[in-house]
Amino acid sequence: MRQFLRAAVLVFLPVVCASAWAQQPAPSSPDSTGTQSEHGSRGNDNDVLLAGAAKLYYSAKSAGLTGFDCSVHPDWLRLIQSSETDTTVTESGENVLLLKSVAINLHARMNGGSAVEWVQPSNSSKPLDKASADMLGQMHKAIEETLMGFMQFWTPFVDGSIVPPDSKGIEIRHSPSGPILLLKQPDAIVMEVFSNEMVLKEFRIVTGGxxxxxxPSYDSTDDGLLVSRFVAHVGPANTSAxxxxxxxxxxxxxxxxxxxIPSRLNVEVVGTGTFNLKLDSCRVNPAT
Incomplete structure (x- = not known):
């Protein structure tokens, strides 16, 4: 279980930087990359290109969604079996029943400040032994890290910020297969690879080593492309496969x-463990 927790933290740690476009300040002088993103026809063309791309994607911000609240029901049996490779655990196992007694709620906020509520039933008549208490603590941390990490990388893809508002400070390379956006900051390098139809095919960030x-993959909806899957590869910046x-x-x-809003999340760290999370009894928080 401890190995699985470390893997989950490793995966989600750097993804908070996915909103770097929105935080990038405008430069005080023309861009030196040759894209002329602040002055000239090339910069104007790039701005038009990005504005058109932004319209292709579903935007929770434009729709007026500020957050949602849901009950969360993990598949505890699958999680235990996948992380401990213990095929003898059953739905009626002591640890599974104990975990099912916990009430979990996700308070998702699109502008940050999301939180996970974990409520264990009162067991004053039968206090938990150390092994059970430790197991609950580890699972609490694992669920919280997973849901908070999910919100960090999912939100930029659905609130419109994954496509920068303009080309200021961004190098845009026009390849035969589609544009490539590159942003270099003191503490991070961000790259986005688009198809010629301006569908985002790859998002890469290098930060903190x-x-x-x-x-990403997408579902096509009446309101634009809605992200439906990620395949992520995570590791040191300079590493072997x-x-x-x-x-x-x-x-x-x-x-x-x-x-x-999400109804089910399937999160698998290959070779380590699997989270299957069902979200129900949901309420949305529209902008007022």
Whole structure:
């Protein structure tokens, strides 16, 4: 179990930088990359290109969604079996029943400040032994890290910030297969690879000596492309393929109050463990 927790933290740690576009300040002088992103026709063309790309994607911000609240039901049996390779555990096992007695709620906020509520039943008549208490503590941390990490990387893909608002400070390379966006900051390098149809094919960030490479997939909706899957490769910035971890995330949606929000998350750290999380009894928080 401890190995699985470390893997989950490793995967999600750098992804908070995915909103770097939105935080990039405008430069005080023309861009030196040759894209002329602040002055000239090339910069104007790039701005038009990005504005058109932004319209292709579903935007929770434009739709008026500020957050949602859901009950969360992990598949505890699958998690224990996948992380401990213990096929003898059953639905009626002591640890599974104990975990099922915990009430979990996700308070998701699109502008940050999301939180996970973990409520264990009162056991004053039968206090938990140390092994059970430790197990609950580890699972609490694992679920919280997973859900908070998910919100960090999912939100930029659905609030419109994954496509920069303009080309200021960004190098844009026009390859035969589509544009490549490159942003260099003192503490991070961000790259986005688009197809010629401006569908984002790859998102890569290098920061703090770590690298994460995301390959997203989308569902086509009436309101634009909605991210439905990520395949992530995470590891040290300079490493061999054997040191890179792979994580697959599948996102299924439900519609509440005209807003698509997650109904199920399947998160697998390949070779380490699997989170299957069901979200129900949801309420949405529209902008007022």
């Amino acid at each position: 770590k690298m994460i490479d995301l390959t 054997t040191e890179v971890r792979e994580m697959d995330v599948e996102i299924y949606y439900q519609t509440i109050g005209d807003f698509p």
